[in-house]
Amino acid sequence: MFARTGYRQLPPFLKPPSQLKVTFKHMSTISPQVLDEFWEVCNSTYKAWLARRGLFEDNPDIEALLATHCGPLLDHLNEVTHLHLLGQIVKLHDPPVQSGHKNLSIASVFEAANWDKEPR
Numbered sequence: 001m002f003a004r005t006g007y008r009q010l011p012p013f014l015k016p017p018s019q020l021k022v023t024f025k026h027m028s029t030i031s032p033q034v035l036d037e038f039w040e041v042c043n044s045t046y047k048a049w050l051a052r053r054g055l056f057e058d059n060p061d062i063e064a065l066l067a068t069h070c071g072p073l074l075d076h077l078n079e080v081t082h083l084h085l086l087g088q089i090v091k092l093h094d095p096p097v098q099s100g101h102k103n104l105s106i107a108s109v110f111e112a113a114n115w116d117k118e119p120r
Helices: 032-057 062-066 069-093 108-113
Strands: none
Touching: 032 069, 062 069
């Protein structure tokens, strides 16, 4: 699938932060488990986007495939993957706290990291 889109192979994915030999001195308020969970959400969203892009957006044969008996299924899959990605992106941009519940979002990681406003 990726050979037709110009990719020779899937781009390499970073290891979860807990497997890196790096210390996060600014992130002392974030546990390694929470950081790994956040990384997993980001990474799975990125992988889903790559798969969707390879199948629907960069696929030179998509029009021919849509014209076959698989067309209705591919249309549905296109819509479902699009909605899934939008939902994941929206979830990543949730506020740190909503209705008294903590969210695992970009804002919550920034808030827990106690970074100055400039690096944001």
